[in-house]
Amino acid sequence: MAYSKPFPLLPLLSIAVILALHTPMAAAQLRHFCANFATSPPDSRFQKNLNTLLGNLSSNTPRNGYSSGTAGKCTDKVYGLALCRGDVSTTDCKSCVADATTKIRELCPKNNGGIVWYDNCLLKYSQDDFFGEIDDVNKFYMANGEEAKDPKSFMQKTKELLTRLADKAALLKSSYAAGVEDIGGSVTLYGLTQCTRDLSAEDCKKCLYNAIAELPQCCGTAKVGGRVIQGSCNFRYETYPFYKGA
Template sequence: MLPLSKDRKPYQLLHTLPNMSSSKTFMTSSLYVLTFAFLLQTVFGADPLFHFCSSSENFTTNSPYKTNLNKLLGDLYFKAPPTGFGVGSVGQYQYKANGLALCRGDVSNTDCKSCVTEAGSEIRKRCPYNKGAIIWYDYCLLKYSNANFFGKIDNQNRFYMWNLNKVSDPESFNQKTKKLLSQLSEKAYVTPKLYATGESELGDFKKLYGLVQCTRDLSSTDCKKCLDSAISELPSCCDGKEGGRVVSGSCNFRYEIYPFVNA
């Protein structure tokens, strides 16, 4: 079991509800707000950050797709931990299952394996007959579909999270947040892991901490596009909030006023 996270902060969630199909994966059909606060945790066995199930493509209990999907999830369990990323396909034609698993760049092999295992088990419970699904934990992302989504920016399948606490000087804080995340985006897209973390001074002995990451099926150019698009949503997501995230199926950022990555 992973250690309890230090970041037990009240958060709020805004998300899009996708209508997935075999031709257009994870397309948005509506937008709404969940008006509840929850405590962010990274203990496996607890709820994931969020998940989506395909609403239009299903398979039956005895379908070859189920067999291929089970094998795919097993493959990702072995592929992802050594490098923090795994991608693969199993089957042919309408029974082909495509998937990827991404672990946060600072996560150990052991914790990566634990997260991918939990994600595979939990998403099958939540989306038992859906050909496409995606689930996010604090430490990993797992995504699969009967459509080939590799190398394509998934900007539609996303959600926001923000801390309910507000800073005293929103304008200055927002500028510093955007500057830090933009600097990290410039750094991440030219690294093999498409991942970067960093910090900046806020004054009064306080610091701002940030993280950006892309799935490694994207090209470096598309990673930059994905991150820049996410960062452009800061005003909508997290205006003047002490912490926040924009998370999609291809990239994400997070910032906080406390350290949240592993040393």
């Protein structure tokens, strides 16, 4: 579980499959969930601590693409982290996290937990200590509408590429890996895997392996692009360059 206590989602914010465009997305907001296990008024000590934490995350994350922290004490303590995609620039990271810290307050104004994903970053907070725990509760899928011409072979090679990148990401300090694979027929497959850096190498690998196992749910028989995006890790693959350096 992602938290020491469950992080249930509001009923209208269940896991969704979203059809993605065939063009690379900018730093658009992808999805958000608000926790419904507790709320507090805007003038409460918890919400004031949350404002402090979000300000710290906005300031600290662009330095190396990741930061985590706490604010407050006892029952008013809040935990949070922010992560930028491994290939984005410091400027884009700063912009994305700044947007996320503002947007999460609008989306979850009274909630004691929330998570928002952008194409370039992730931001999450909770009243419960979730550091070092795999969050596979908060997740969603995105898939390209186009089908591969040779479904069985395509999905096998996709799984092989993502597994290789998962192994690599788990061993790196950045917890991020990207790579390409020539799968024949003039088709090149591009892949990306990433974990939040509070996870151990073992748990990063476990999180990504579990996400890869959801390829059928995410991407049907053989969509030519797709993502499984969770609170602690994510992967993406496409048949076009979608990350910097590809």
